[in-house]
Amino acid sequence: MRIVVLTKPVPDPASGGERLLPDGRLDRANSPAIVNGNDEYVLEKALKLVEAAGEGEVILLSMAPANAPETMRKALAMGATRGVLVTDPALEGSCTVATTRVLAAALATLDSDLVVAGIDSSDGVAGVVPAGIAAVAGLPYLSYAAEIAPDMAARTVTVRRITPTGYDVLQAPMPALISGTQALGEPRYPSLKGIMAARGKEIVTMSLADLGIDPTTVGTAGATTRVLDATAPPPRAATRVIRETPDEAARQVVDFLAERRLI
Amino acid sequence: MPTILVVGELAPDGTLTRLSTEVATLARALAEAARADAVGCLPVAGADGPAAELARFLPSVVVDGGAGTDATATQRAAVLAAALDGVSHVLLPASPDGRDLAGALSALTGWGVLANATGATWSDDGPVVEQSVFGGKLTTRSAFTGPTGIVTVRPNAVVAESAPSQGSVTSRSTQPTATVPVVATVDRIEAAGAAVSIDDARIVVSGGRGVGGPDGFALLADIAEALGGAVGASRAAVDSGWIPYAQQIGQTGKIIKPQLYLAMGISGAIQHKVGMQTAETIIGINRDPDAPMAEFADIYVVGDLFEVGQSLLGQLRARAG
Numbered sequence A: 001m002r003i004v005v006l007t008k009p010v011p012d013p014a015s016g017g018e019r020l021l022p023d024g025r026l027d028r029a030n031s032p033a034i035v036n037g038n039d040e041y042v043l044e045k046a047l048k049l050v051e052a053a054g055e056g057e058v059i060l061l062s063m064a065p066a067n068a069p070e071t072m073r074k075a076l077a078m079g080a081t082r083g084v085l086v087t088d089p090a091l092e093g094s095c096t097v098a099t100t101r102v103l104a105a106a107l108a109t110l111d112s113d114l115v116v117a118g119i120d121s122s123d124g125v126a127g128v129v130p131a132g133i134a135a136v137a138g139l140p141y142l143s144y145a146a147e148i149a150p151d152m153a154a155r156t157v158t159v160r161r162i163t164p165t166g167y168d169v170l171q172a173p174m175p176a177l178i179s180g181t182q183a184l185g186e187p188r189y190p191s192l193k194g195i196m197a198a199r200g201k202e203i204v205t206m207s208l209a210d211l212g213i214d215p216t217t218v219g220t221a222g223a224t225t226r227v228l229d230a231t232a233p234p235p236r237a238a239t240r241v242i243r244e245t246p247d248e249a250a251r252q253v254v255d256f257l258a259e260r261r262l263i
Numbered sequence B: 001m002p003t004i005l006v007v008g009e010l011a012p013d014g015t016l017t018r019l020s021t022e023v024a025t026l027a028r029a030l031a032e033a034a035r036a037d038a039v040g041c042l043p044v045a046g047a048d049g050p051a052a053e054l055a056r057f058l059p060s061v062v063v064d065g066g067a068g069t070d071a072t073a074t075q076r077a078a079v080l081a082a083a084l085d086g087v088s089h090v091l092l093p094a095s096p097d098g099r100d101l102a103g104a105l106s107a108l109t110g111w112g113v114l115a116n117a118t119g120a121t122w123s124d125d126g127p128v129v130e131q132s133v134f135g136g137k138l139t140t141r142s143a144f145t146g147p148t149g150i151v152t153v154r155p156n157a158v159v160a161e162s163a164p165s166q167g168s169v170t171s172r173s174t175q176p177t178a179t180v181p182v183v184a185t186v187d188r189i190e191a192a193g194a195a196v197s198i199d200d201a202r203i204v205v206s207g208g209r210g211v212g213g214p215d216g217f218a219l220l221a222d223i224a225e226a227l228g229g230a231v232g233a234s235r236a237a238v239d240s241g242w243i244p245y246a247q248q249i250g251q252t253g254k255i256i257k258p259q260l261y262l263a264m265g266i267s268g269a270i271q272h273k274v275g276m277q278t279a280e281t282i283i284g285i286n287r288d289p290d291a292p293m294a295e296f297a298d299i300y301v302v303g304d305l306f307e308v309g310q311s312l313l314g315q316l317r318a319r320a321g
């Protein structure tokens, strides 16, 4: 079984270092990058599926700046087999349309039974790239997965899709593209052995020329959207701390709610 | 003038979501400023009832049955992509279905996406979309570089307001030009005692590790009911299996902007904060005076969540009479 995992290196949200450049693009060079949180859950699931199948490989696919291998090594240390990185100076400032096209083109060079992605990225939070890639690549798209169950013999995959009131059971032929959630399960920590092994694993780099994509149609040059300005929201009012008996504290909360017409 | 198209969506019970009416309200305001038309579409066969509801907010709504009733968002996108004549911008809910639809529609049309709008105005060049990024650290305003675009809109970006008069409802069945692979929905499972959805709730009462177990969440459910809100949770509570993942708020859960967020036994870790810090009012109840939540809540009650919660519930019920 061969599974491609779409992994996006993103600035670590916990570092507080997320910044925009003066032109509104994300400052990727100066933010410490990690593997997007949601991508780790689908990676974990992919590793489990390949382990259960007893054969196969897990391939990482990223479109990111040239320093991305540093971040991809962590995913390789978790157990992924190898990585494919699409990187090109002309990709800087790409919008979701370009990202979708580029990743779909790179995906077409890889043979796979399943492609998995996170439901959204912590830096963009658009949650639109996987559905777009599926549409371009002509793959069935199953989203918001809480469970992924492929049947290699029947060449079908069954997914539990989270809904507001429960879940839907979706089924499609393979290959298919699935976006997954944290409900798939906690990602493993890389073992020392995994970290050592990751150093020797292959990360193949592809450029726009390799994919036959015109550089003027992507990046800032081809972007469909642009940031006009960015401002810090007004600071929140100072916190009012209440240290009273439970009844008095609750009374003050109720008064406050009434003042703000929330009750 | 180009038309602004609103794509509405249905809740699992078949009614129009409130978010759809907010998106319609925003589109109407944009269309007025642009001297353009705002029209609605429900790409769900037979959705005449919800369409009439959407038509309270828009001059005209079309029910497009081209994709059938059980179609996934990708199939609906293919239908919409084939029916965009005269449309310049598409506005849809920033919900799971709305995102799937926006992603597929964008890929099929090449139109850009501005995701998770918290507001929008019209300039000469088109919509200027406000977004809250990096977990609320920055507010950006963005625009499309071309004449077309897709905007997904977050809950509570505007207050839904019906139009002066009821709009018309028509039906059609557009045949998609692009073929997208069919995904079969083989079963729909309702979770036992499914909770009120937090996505567009005005008030969210949220519990964390401090709630201690499913029994503790019963108290939160009662408070939420007394306030007319929904129950949310931190990841610690979800990971413990006390409440379903669909209720999780934060980086890998949902990002919400309710009018009131009442956090009980939640420390306020950064990954949680990014999901709720744009709430209009934040109240924390925590026995630790130094938890991160104490830095950004409007009101921070230092105390035991069960004692304060019980008293709060009693007083809320007494007020309601």
Ligand SMILES: Cc1cc2nc3c(=O)[nH]c(=O)nc-3n(C[C@H](O)[C@H](O)[C@H](O)COP(=O)(O)OP(=O)(O)OC[C@H]3O[C@@H](n4cnc5c(N)ncnc54)[C@H](O)[C@@H]3O)c2cc1C
Pocket (backbone or CB within 6 Å): A037, B207, B208, B209, B210, B211, B233, B234, B235, B236, B237, B248, B249, B250, B251, B252, B253, B254, B264, B265, B266, B267, B268, B269, B270, B271, B272, B275, B285, B286, B287, B288, B291, B303, B304, B305, B306
């Ligand atoms: C990649 C990644 C993604 C993540 N995504 C999310 C996410 O989407 N959402 C999310 O919430 N977290 C997320 N987290 C986890 C996050 O870092 C925190 O671990 C989590 O939010 C903590 O939940 P908590 O506040 O309920 O628990 P804790 O941090 O343990 O806090 C519990 C609080 O309850 C208080 N308390 C205990 N008992 C009582 C009582 N009887 N009365 C009053 N107060 C009491 C304690 O003082 C404490 O402050 C993520 C982490 C990672 C690494």
Ligand SMILES: Nc1ncnc2c1ncn2[C@@H]1O[C@H](COP(=O)(O)O)[C@@H](O)[C@H]1O
Pocket (backbone or CB within 6 Å): A006, A007, A008, A009, A036, A038, A039, A061, A062, A063, A064, A099, A103, A116, A117, A118, A119, A120, A121, A124, A125, A126, A127, A128, A129, A130
């Ligand atoms: N540049 C990228 N490289 C690899 N995967 C990506 C990239 N951008 C988006 N993805 C995938 O698409 C998912 C959703 O991203 P987004 O639509 O940007 O929120 C991510 O969780 C990734 O799995």
